[in-house]
Amino acid sequence: MTKSDEEVLRVEDLHKRYGDHAVLRGVSLTLTRGEAKVVMGSSGTGKSTLLRCINHLSPPDAGRVLLEGQPLTPATLNAMRRHIAFVFQDFNLFTHLKVIDNVRLGQRRILKRSKAAATERAMQELERVGLADRAHYYPAQLSGGQQQRASIARALAMDPKVILFDEPTSALDPELTGEVVTVMKQLASEGMTMLVVSHEVGFARTAADEIVFMDGGTIVEQGPPSTLFANPAHERTRAFLKVITHQESA
Template sequence: MANSHPLVDRGAAVSLTGQDLHLSFGDNHVLRGVDIHVEAGTTTTVIGPSGSGKSTLLRVLNRLHEPQQGDILIDGRSVLKDDPDQLRRRIGMVFQQFNLFPHRTVAQNVELGPRKLLGLDKDEARALAIAQLESVGLAHKADARPSTLSGGQQQRVAIARALAMHPQIMFFDEATSALDPELVKGVLALMTDLSEQGMTMIVVTHEMGYARDVSDHVVFMDEGMVVETGAPEQIFTDARSDRLKTFLSQIL
């Protein structure tokens, strides 16, 4: 059951909206009324200083943390009452750490979700895994163990694993920050390819070049709030808030 084109054969693109999202851990108010909207088939990057709530926002949007206030909508329909596992099947997530199973081969890591959650048999799952690994340039490593791969290769396997579930939306949470600088380029190129193929994506990143050149929309967060949003050219060349101007002056 391999896809004719692993990067695009996953149904119509969908939009994603978070409305007035709040989350606290004890006295720590991590998200303070966050609004975010990602149009179908577009890429939104979320930037901001460490501790601003960026990664927590992704975890709330796929309900790894349940919001204490607010709503999450896909194509305008609230998904808060849906089974969280069903929601997560629609959203692929790639983390900073690769989280591959070391005792399984590369292909087995990719096959596991489709077999357990999509009901594919062994041969179908293997064919799908090889197709997805081909799409990230790693089909030749299908029978290798993750420990024999570079960090950049392991992250590409993690992306293939997420794509094998046929997600309608992809989240990337600092997907390149654990990589050596020379390995970042390949992963960013793959993320750019996905964006160009029309995948709906939210990317939390410190890679300002990616945010400026690839994303359709940029969200700047600080202290659990959205401070400023806009097109990349506006955010990077005509920032309006003093906080964003200060942030950019420190990193560019």
Template sequence: MADDLILDVQDVKKSYNGLEVLKGIGFSLRKGETKVLIGPSGSGKSTLLRCINHLTHPDAGKITLKGEEVVDSNIDAMRARIGFVFQDFNLFSHLTVLDNVRICQVKVNGIDPATATTRSHQELERVGLADKAEAYPAELSGGQQQRVSIARALAMDPDVLLFDEPTSALDPELTGEVVRVMQQLASEGMTMVVVTHEMSFARQAADEIIFMEHGYIVEQGSPDALFSGATNERTRAFLNVIAEHG
């Protein structure tokens, strides 16, 4: 249904110094869907995510969130509705975990501190860190820091949550704890776009997988369709390499 459409990306293009990184990307995302972007390094996946909330300005194309176009004049309000989980956590080192989760609710969304504190504790419990509220980022493992950044994004009550290779800075054991939280969110119906090389997450949690290369969408489909019967040779080759090194 049209009113279920959360995010619509149409013909997005981006170049850097004459090099086309995105060559006309389009996809749509409905409420409760998880779309996973895969592909080799340099294929444009992270640039696409950053274009969605204008951390990187697209050169052309149109991005709409629940029917409202994302443009410079409304970007602050739009970013408050588009959660972003970075690969390097982006936590404030001088703030406690609780304050890291609370600050944007108060400063950006104008939530009163008491309500923001309650919501922050709820989201920390949701990601398994209820006992770390008074700790500082330096006292946490990388996996714990990433879960704090997920809690921070969730506390803003976003329409969509973007993940940019959230486990790339983590070792395998810590990767697992972050992936489990992401799988839980997918099962709860969180609307998400995820750039990742974690194929187990893509298999289990994605409603659709989008394979990108050289700034194009090469192939897209359900996990079963891509893992069992990808029609494009490059998709098959990429998935085979990933499987061999997984």
């Protein structure tokens, strides 16, 4: 949690609608370097849409996203996405590639690293997430938790300025979430800038610098976990926290 005041990601007034349904209704937030922010809220409140709009996987209808002051535009999109890693709920490892090639592909094809450099870096990142011994397995031969850790290694190898996590543990069996949360906590403590959509209360409490609570397509409340968990100002936040902290203790 080595925070600085240097702004990495700025999201300005994002709007997104699908048909008649306004999913995002003016969301703004900033991430400073080294900051870990967790976005919470009940399902259907636009959390995942927010992440997808940030890297323009779903282009926002209105609003801006700036990375280190540079706006994402259709022209700059591919060049800027390499700095914004995305970790998916269902991993989306490239199924035809071994774990090590998953971690090498972006390095080779996008960052144009040499094969030796990409391999060395891939092994470092796999080591970091505890999967060095699975480097030559195919994704289908791994457990969900291992696949998600591999996808985090794939993200890290790109030297991202920020990582977006879209419910990284939601597709996992409960006994497998721990290994992924451990890796994420370690990243947060090492100063990785991250924006995490997750219901992992354990991660939010111990690793997040700030919790953002969303409801109905807007941010209703944000603050440090100590404040937000102990003393939520908003009724919706209280109701939501009651449900998820209850689940945690169950």
